Amino acid sequence: xxxxxxxxxxxxxxxxxxxxxxxxxxxxxxxxxxxxxxxxxxxxxxxxxxxxxxxxxxxxxxxxxxxxxxxxxxxxxxxxxxxxxxxxxxxxxxxxxxxxxxxxxxxxxxxxxxxxxxxxxxxxxxxxxxxxxxxxxxxxxxxxxxxxxxxxxxxxxxxxxxxxxxxxxxx
Amino acid sequence: xxxxxxxxxxxxxxxxxxxxxxxxxxxxxxxxxxxxxxxxxxxxxxxxxxxxxxxxxxxxxxxxxxxxxxxxxxxxxxxxxxxxxxxxxxxxxxxxxxxxxxxxxxxxxxxxxxxxxxxxxxxxxxxxxxxxxxxxxxxxxxxxxxxxxxxxxxxxxxxxxxxxxxxxxxxxxxxxxxxxxxxxxxxxxxxxxxxxxxxxxxxxxxxxxxxxxxxxxxxxxxxxxxxxxxxxxxxxxxxxxxxxxxxxxxxxxxxxxxxxxxxxxxxxxxxxxxxxxxx
Numbered sequence: 001x002x003x004x005x006x007x008x009x010x011x012x013x014x015x016x017x018x019x020x021x022x023x024x025x026x027x028x029x030x031x032x033x034x035x036x037x038x039x040x041x042x043x044x045x046x047x048x049x050x051x052x053x054x055x056x057x058x059x060x061x062x063x064x065x066x067x068x069x070x071x072x073x074x075x076x077x078x079x080x081x082x083x084x085x086x087x088x089x090x091x092x093x094x095x096x097x098x099x100x101x102x103x104x105x106x107x108x109x110x111x112x113x114x115x116x117x118x119x120x121x122x123x124x125x126x127x128x129x130x131x132x133x134x135x136x137x138x139x140x141x142x143x144x145x146x147x148x149x150x151x152x153x154x155x156x157x158x159x160x161x162x163x164x165x166x167x168x169x170x171x
Numbered sequence: 172x173x174x175x176x177x178x179x180x181x182x183x184x185x186x187x188x189x190x191x192x193x194x195x196x197x198x199x200x201x202x203x204x205x206x207x208x209x210x211x212x213x214x215x216x217x218x219x220x221x222x223x224x225x226x227x228x229x230x231x232x233x234x235x236x237x238x239x240x241x242x243x244x245x246x247x248x249x250x251x252x253x254x255x256x257x258x259x260x261x262x263x264x265x266x267x268x269x270x271x272x273x274x275x276x277x278x279x280x281x282x283x284x285x286x287x288x289x290x291x292x293x294x295x296x297x298x299x300x301x302x303x304x305x306x307x308x309x310x311x312x313x314x315x316x317x318x319x320x321x322x323x324x325x326x327x328x329x330x331x332x333x334x335x336x337x338x339x340x341x342x343x344x345x346x347x348x349x350x351x352x353x354x355x356x357x358x359x360x361x362x363x364x365x366x367x368x369x370x371x372x373x374x375x376x377x378x379x380x381x382x383x384x385x386x387x388x389x390x391x392x393x394x395x396x397x398x399x400x401x402x403x404x405x406x407x408x409x410x411x412x413x414x415x416x417x418x419x420x421x422x423x424x425x426x427x428x429x430x431x432x433x434x435x436x437x438x439x440x441x442x443x444x445x446x447x448x449x450x
Contacts, residue, residue: 003218007222040208142224
C-alpha cells in the first residue's frame with residue numbers, strides 16, 4: 001500500500017452530530033475518546049469542524065428541524081468521507097420510529113456507509129463501526145462524490161453546492 | 172562544515188518538525204495514561220489532507236495560508252543560516268499576522284474572533300523575543316546569529332531571559348493555558364477553521380516549523396555541548412507539555428497581562444544585571 005493510500009486510512013478526523021436523540025450515544029462517543037478506549041491510537045481526533053473531517057458520526061432519529069443542518073454539514077465535509085449512523089435511532093428511527101416529527105433514520109436523508117446498532121451503542125461497537133468505515137474509506141477517493149440518486153440525476157457535475165442544497169431542502 | 176549543517180537542518184526541518192509534533196502527541200497521550208497515536212501520525216495527517224477534495228472559500232484566504240508558510244520558512248531559514256536575529260523575530264511575527272489577515276477574509280465569526288486573538292498572540296510573544304534580542308546584544312555585541320552561535324552556554328549569563336522564553340512558549344506553540352487563538356473546544360481552531368483539505372496543509376506544516384524554530388531558540392541558550400543542548404530542549408518541551416495538560420485556558424486578556432507583567436520584567440531585570448555586571 002502506498003503512503004498516500006495508507007495515510008487516508010490512518011488519519012480519520014471525526015465530526016460528530018446529534019440529530020435529536022437522547023444524548024446516550026453521544027456520551028458513549030465521548031467515552032471512546034477517554035483513556036480507557038483511547039481512539040487516538042488509530043489517529044482519530046474529534047475535530048468538531050466539518051471542513052476538516054473525514055468520518056461523520058451521526059446519532060439520533062433526524063428530527064424535521066435537524067434535517068437541514070444535517071444536509072448542510074454533510075455537504076461541508078470534503079470527499080473522501082464516510083458516514084456512520086450510531087445507535088438504533090440513527091439506523092431506523094428506534095423508539096421514535098413513525099413519530100410525526102422524525103425522518104426515521106439518517107439514511108432517509110444522506111447516504112450512510114456503516115450502521116452501528118444498539119441503544120445506546122457501546123463504545124466497543126462504535127470503535128468497531130469506525131474501523132469498518134475506514135475499510136470503506138480506503139476504497140474511496142476525492143473523485144467519488146456521494147449523494148442520493150435524485151440529486152445525481154439532476155446535477156451530474158455537482159459544481160454548485162448551493163443549488164444541490166436547495167434541491168435537497170425541497171425533498 | 173559551517174554551511175553544511177544548517178543547510179541540511181533546514182532541508183530536513185519538515186521531517187524533524189513532523190517527528191517533534193508526533194512525539195508531542197505521544198507524550199501528551201502518555202501523560203493522560205493513554206496509548207496515543209504512532210510517532211509518524213502527523214505525516215499521515217499531512218498526506219491525507221493533500222488528498223482531500225479542495226473546497227475554496229476565496230482566493231485571498233488561500234494565498235494567505237501559503238504566505239503564512241513562506242514567512243515561517245524565511246524566519247526558520249534566517250535563523251538556521253545565521254542571519255539577523257531581529258529579522259527572524261519580524262518574519263515570525265509577520266507570518267502570524269498573515270494567518271490572521273487570511274482569517275479576517277472569510278465571514279465565519281469564529282474565524283474573525285480567532286484572527287483578533289492571533290494578533291493578541293503577536294502582542295504577547297514578540298515583545299519578549301525582542302527584549303531577549305536586546306539582552307543577547309548586550310552579552311555578545313551582535314544581532315548576527317552566526318556569531319551568537321559561536322557563544323558558549325549563554326544560559327549562564329542570561330538565566331532570567333531563558334525563564335521568560337519558557338514562559339511565552341505556551342503562547343508561541345498554542346498550548347494551554349495560552350492557546351486562546353486556537354481554542355479547539357471554544358472557537359474550533361480559530362483562524363484555521365475555514366481551511367480544509369489541501370489548503371489546510373500549509374498551515375499544518377507551518378506549525379511543525381514553528382516547533383523547530385522554538386527548539387532552535389531554546390538551543391541558542393545551551394550551545395557548546397550537543398548533549399546538554401538536546402537535554403535542555405527535551406526538558407523544556409516536556410515541561411511545556413506538562414503545563415499544557417495540567418492547566419485550563421485563560422482568557423486572551425490574561426495572556427497579554429501575564430506576558431507584559433512577568434516575562435518582560437524578567438528579561439529587563441536580566442538586562443540590568445548584565446549591565447551592572449552581576450551576571
